[in-house]
Structures are given as C-alpha cells and as structure tokens.
Amino acid sequence: LEDLQESAYSPQNEIQSDFTKREEFIDSYLESLSTARKPLIIVGQGAIKNGDWQLVREFATSLKIPVSHSLLALGVLPGKSPLNLGFHGHTGTRLSGKVIQESDLILVIGSRLDVRQTGTKFSEFASNARIFRVDLDSAELNHARITSHKNLLCSSEEFLPALAARSLPNYMNPSDWINRLNHLRETSLEPSENKEFDGVDPELLIRKLSQLVT
Numbered sequence: 001l002e003d004l005q006e007s008a009y010s011p012q013n014e015i016q017s018d019f020t021k022r023e024e025f026i027d028s029y030l031e032s033l034s035t036a037r038k039p040l041i042i043v044g045q046g047a048i049k050n051g052d053w054q055l056v057r058e059f060a061t062s063l064k065i066p067v068s069h070s071l072l073a074l075g076v077l078p079g080k081s082p083l084n085l086g087f088h089g090h091t092g093t094r095l096s097g098k099v100i101q102e103s104d105l106i107l108v109i110g111s112r113l114d115v116r117q118t119g120t121k122f123s124e125f126a127s128n129a130r131i132f133r134v135d136l137d138s139a140e141l142n143h144a145r146i147t148s149h150k151n152l153l154c155s156s157e158e159f160l161p162a163l164a165a166r167s168l169p170n171y172m173n174p175s176d177w178i179n180r181l182n183h184l185r186e187t188s189l190e191p192s193e194n195k196e197f198d199g200v201d202p203e204l205l206i207r208k209l210s211q212l213v214t
Contacts, residue, residue: 018153025152026163029107029132032149034169036105038177039065040129042088045072046110046136047156055160056109064174066181068096070111082181095188099181100126105171108133110156113146134159 033039041060047053053076060067060083068085069076077084086093088100100106106129113125113133130149134156135141141151152159171177 022152022154022159022162025132025134025150025154026166028150029163030166030169032105032130032132033063033171036171037173038099038103038180039063039105039107039171040099040103041065041067042100042106042108042111042113043067043069043073043076044109044111045070047160048073048076048110050157052110052156052160055164056156059160059164059168063168063170064178065171066099066177068100073111082178082185085181093188095185098184098188101128102180102184103129105129106131108135108148109159110135112140113144 041056043053043056047056053073056067056076059065060077061081064083066083066085067077068088071087071091074087085096085099088096103126106126108131112135125146131146132150132152133141133144133148134152134154136153136155138153141148141153144151
C-alpha cells in the first residue's frame with residue numbers, strides 16, 4: 001500500500017507555472033486598472049508568507065489602492081495606513097464591506113473567499129467589480145463560490161515580483177476614490193451615532209459596560 005504520510009497533499013504540488021498565462025493575466029489586469037475608478041486589493045494568508053506582504057504593500061501604496069484582508073493576513077498594511085480597510089467578512093469592518101461593494105476592480109491574492117468572508121449571497125458579493133484572482137490551489141479556483149473575470153494558478157511568491165517588474169498605470173482619478181474612502185471611513189466608524197437606528201447597538205453596549213467596570 002502507498003505510504004500516505006510520504007505523499008501528503010500540498011498545494012505547492014498543484015502549481016503549474018505558465019509564464020505566458022501569467023503575463024497575459026497581468027496584461028489584462030493592468031489594462032483594466034488603467035480604466036478603473038475604484039480599484040481594491042483583497043489579500044489572504046497566501047500573500048503574506050515569505051515576505052510577499054512587502055510587495056503587496058509597495059504596490060498598493062505606490063498606486064494608492066486600498067487593501068482589505070482576511071483575518072490571517074493582518075499586518076499587510078500598517079494599521080493606521082489610510083489605505084488599510086481592515087479585514088472583511090461577517091466579523092470584519094463595515095468600511096471594508098462597503099468598499100468591496102463599491103469597487104469596480106478587485107485583485108484577490110491568496111484568499112479563499114470562503115462564506116465567512118463573502119456571505120451566502122454569492123452573486124451579490126462585489127457585484128460591481130471585475131475580479132482578478134491569484135491562488136496556488138487549483139481547487140480553490142475550480143470550485144470558487146465567487147465568479148471571477150480571470151483566474152491565475154500561481155503562487156504570490158511568483159506573481160508579485162512579476163507584477164512589480166511591470167510599468168504600472170495609474171487608475172482614473174485616484175484622488176476621487178481616496179476622498180470617497182475617507183468619507184466612508186468617517187461614516188462607518190460610529191454606527192451608534194446614526195439617529196435612525198433605534199435598536200441596541202452591540203458596539204456601544206460593550207463600550208458602556210467597559211466604562212462601568214473600569
């Protein structure tokens with residue numbers, strides 16, 4: 001019988017590095033980026049290993065593209081960075097959720113986009129955006145819950161340097177998108193201040209209880 005311990009599954013075994021497909025994917029993404037008005041990067045744990053997070057950070061900051069991340073990708077951007085939306089999903093930030101729904105172009109790197117991140121209404125997730133997705137696990141791409149415009153079977157360790165080596169275009173009117181992000185950030189920080197909300201806000205409740213016991 002085959003020794004299963006010696007043939008343990010590894011996503012790395014599924015990578016079929018194809019230079020042409022990778023370059024075509026990057027060409028298509030950069031072409032879309034040049035006409036985008038509200039681009040976004042979604043980062044998962046797969047994009048922060050081996051120092052890859054540094055390339056994500058450099059790419060995002062140089063082009064002023066906001067970043068949302070999974071819980072396991074915390075730290076990809078400094079916490080106080082104006083481009084850091086926090087993590088998304090049912091326990092994520094309201095800001096991140098709003099930006100995902102407004103975005104018109106999303107680059108997903110090393111993120112599973114599982115139901116805890118997208119919700120159960122898959123067709124409504126980022127419904128305004130063209131999604132470009134990079135992952136090293138073919139199963140994640142072949143059985144994805146979210147429909148992507150283009151998929152690339154590739155590790156972030158291989159993809160990010162190839163992207164960084166390109167001449168990168170600016171997207172349309174970055175200042176407009178940054179101003180919109182700032183507005184969303186201001187209106188998303190304190191939902192308890194919403195005068196139309198007449199229920200018990202859990203965030204405000206925890207804060208008040210904390211004040212009483214400290």
